[in-house]
Amino acid sequence: MGTYHIEHFDPEAIALSGQCFRMHILAPGRVEVIHRGRRVEIAVLGEDAFAFSCSDAEFENVWRHFFDLETDYRPFLEAIDKTDHYLTCAAEAGRGLRILRQDPWEVLISFILSQRKSIPAIRDNVEKLCRRFGEPLAEYGPDVFAFPTPQALAGASMEELSACSLGYRAPYVRAAAISVAAGQTDLPALSGLDDEALLQSLLSLYGVGVKVARCVMLFGYHRLCAAPVDVWIGRVIDQEYGGVSPFARYAGFCGVIQQYMFYQRITAKRPEKPAAQKNLPSGASHAIHL
DNA sequence: TGCCAGGCTTCAC
């Protein structure tokens, strides 16, 4: 158990932000994460003060990197257009968000099955997969499981996958698992590709479209230039920006900006405002962004 | 009962 002073870090906000489905709020100020066969609990002690339920060595070797604590998020916040009221408020609400450095394989499968599902439903599906096909992590308790390996999912039948409530996404998950397990898709090697090549490689997988590919790029490969546009972000762009994406202004880190917008949108009380012409930054449509 | 959820593939045209 170690205690640390960390700025711009809000584990509860990150757990709610929809980028990671194995991060749970256990109680106010207490969050757990399971990542690459390890589990850690984080306790919020006070402003910028946190306790991690692991050794200092594990914090330095695993969790500092996972939570992207080496990155200074201040320049991202300072670059936000002060006349953009929506984004200024969103960034203030989400100033403790960070883009996690997750396992690309876990991100790939999680976002394949995210299609047309709510975040709680995705979380349930991921947990079902882990319980059914993941290795038990007995050192953390009888009810803790690792994310399934590609081999484990590739060896599952359609019936077994469908039993995890995957619906029509079951063949997508199976195809991706077979491709990765067979070495046809080498996920670690993809990290060496440039952004466009990485995008095209991900799009070649059955069941992976532009939105899911961008999620994998952002959350699995830490390509901060990738900004997934889903129904929520689409609504923000329509309602707050008159249909013109603000991402062009934030080249190189629009994935971070997107995450502030997404968090603000899903944690708001869903005010269904009519389309407004409030923020109209110059720039191209969001469609051109990775 | 109907609509919607971090969409994608398939098939007309």
Next chain:
DNA sequence: GTGAAGCATGGC
């Protein structure tokens, strides 16, 4: 190349 239809499941 573009747009609509169809797709499973669960929550509200």
